Structure formats: structure tokens, C-alpha cells
Amino acid sequence: MQKIVAAALGRAEIEYVRPFVIASGPMRTATSVIVALRSEDGTVGIGETTCMTAYTGQTEEGVTAALEHWLLPAIMGLEPTAIQQVHYIMDRHLRENDLAKAAVDIACYDLAGRLLGVPVYELLGGKVRDEVRLAWAVGLGTVDEMVAEAVDWASRGFAIKVKIGIEPEQDLRNVLAIRKAIGDEAILRVDANAGYDVATAVSILPRMEEANLQLIEQPVGRYDLPGMARCRAVCRSPILADESQHTPLDTLNILRAGAADIVNTKIVKPGGLYPSRQVAALAEVGGLKAMVGSMPEIAPDGPGLGVELRETVELRWL
Numbered sequence: 001m002q003k004i005v006a007a008a009l010g011r012a013e014i015e016y017v018r019p020f021v022i023a024s025g026p027m028r029t030a031t032s033v034i035v036a037l038r039s040e041d042g043t044v045g046i047g048e049t050t051c052m053t054a055y056t057g058q059t060e061e062g063v064t065a066a067l068e069h070w071l072l073p074a075i076m077g078l079e080p081t082a083i084q085q086v087h088y089i090m091d092r093h094l095r096e097n098d099l100a101k102a103a104v105d106i107a108c109y110d111l112a113g114r115l116l117g118v119p120v121y122e123l124l125g126g127k128v129r130d131e132v133r134l135a136w137a138v139g140l141g142t143v144d145e146m147v148a149e150a151v152d153w154a155s156r157g158f159a160i161k162v163k164i165g166i167e168p169e170q171d172l173r174n175v176l177a178i179r180k181a182i183g184d185e186a187i188l189r190v191d192a193n194a195g196y197d198v199a200t201a202v203s204i205l206p207r208m209e210e211a212n213l214q215l216i217e218q219p220v221g222r223y224d225l226p227g228m229a230r231c232r233a234v235c236r237s238p239i240l241a242d243e244s245q246h247t248p249l250d251t252l253n254i255l256r257a258g259a260a261d262i263v264n265t266k267i268v269k270p271g272g273l274y275p276s277r278q279v280a281a282l283a284e285v286g287g288l289k290a291m292v293g294s295m296p297e298i299a300p301d302g303p304g305l306g307v308e309l310r311e312t313v314e315l316r317w318l
């Protein structure tokens, strides 16, 4: 197998088509840090991590410094298929910093796939199904704006995920109005982004379930697993952990606390595809469902729906 002999860094800034407002605040732009890894024969693999600082607490500057000064020098000379070794070496050089590690992890999988001539999903064990339903997140706004956006995306076949978590009675009115507008068949979820305290959550959520919710995402704080468990006890809809679910250890603690029915494993949160598979394996054996979420990453052929790329990405070889 080819060895990794060079690395490059880049950055990309994407702009939301309109500000995306969630319980923790509005977001107008999102920044990605890009890693390129080159093997001896000149093949290049690309990895990306999204900082989403208000959500993750990690900054672009911190992620870039961790990569440039600690992680990328440490993995030179390793083989991109030796992903356990890559993580072992990264963890020995620098604790945590999972977003930075995710960029390296994803670049290793991409490089390994290119060298072996197979798509990454085959490296991960192949596919189970051909289609996955996507959800559209409706940010906080006026009820008319939120209803119009939900109707638009539900008509295209998307599941609708409505942001809640700031003002409970207004959240209730928004969710009931959206259910009425999109009809009974459309899939409707809510996401509080850790915005409620437990007392608010246990009083408002059972009323919100009148809207026939497929799931309720992160009603209370990231570290409040007993509070998540209390919500679970009073709601018939499944409770999904997002902010509470970053690392494999989080999955274990969620299982121990009975804090959720589903975990949202966004690939960069625990440090890339390798630890995300550990999250999924723990969830599976523990009886939780695992959902794959995403940050506002740039798709291979350009930014995703609802965001625009500000400028072309330029790579700086180290």
C-alpha cells in the first residue's frame, strides 16, 4: 500500500441562502477546513470538516492549528488504509480535537478508496439500501415563513424537521400550523437544539405530539442525560440525541442513562468515519437506532441545498 507523503490545508466559507436560526442563535455562514493527503504515486484524497463553532465549540483557527502543527506531521508515512493506526497516532499526539481528526480520517478513506479503485461505502462494508430519505430543517422565523418553507420542501418529498426551543407556546403554534399545512402523510420532526429546560420540555412536548411527530430531537441540554430520560418517559415519540451524542463514550452513557431512542451521528462529531462506525455499532448492540446527520458540508460537486460557496477552495501544501 502507498504511504502518505504530503498534506495540504484549505478553507471554504459557505453562506446560507437565508440566515438559519436555531435555539442557540442565528447562522449566516459556515466555515469548512479542507485537508488533502497525497500518496507516493501522486494520488490525492480530500477530507472536510465543518467548524460550526456555536454548535461544536471548536474554531476554524483551532482546527487549523491542530492539523498543521500536530496531526498532519504525525501521520506522515502511514498508510491510508491503516485507519486504526492513524487514529491511534492522532490520539497519542493530541487529545480530543475531534473535528480536526475528522478531516484526516475522511481524507484517508478517500485516498484509500482512490488507491484501491472502490467507492468508500465499499470500504465500510457495502450498502444495505439504495435510497435514504432526507430531511429539510426549517429554521425559526415567523409562522408564515416557516409554514411556507415546510410546504415547499414537503412537496418535494423531504421529511420536515422544525426548529423549536426558544418560546414554547410559539413553538407549539408553529408546529401545529405546519402539520395542518403539509397534511397527515408528510413526516414531521422537531429539534429543540437543547433549548428547553426540563420542566418546560415535559409540559410542552406531550402537547406538541398532537402534530404526530416522527421524533423529538435534543429537547434539553447536552449534558442533561437524566433530563433527556424524563422527556422520554412522558413522550410517546422517540427521543433523538444530537448535541448529547458526539463520541462513542457518549453513546455508552446515553444507553446507561436510558436517555434516548435514537442517536444522531454526524460524521465529523466523533472524529470521522472510523469512530462514527463505533457509535453505530454501540447503538446497534444497545438497541438504539442511529441516524446519519450532517453539518453544512460542501458536497463533492458543490455546496448542498440552501447554501452557496463564497469562493473557490485553494489548497496550501505544507
Ligand SMILES: [Mg+2]
Binding pocket: 191, 193, 217, 218, 242, 243
Ligand atoms: Mg439537531
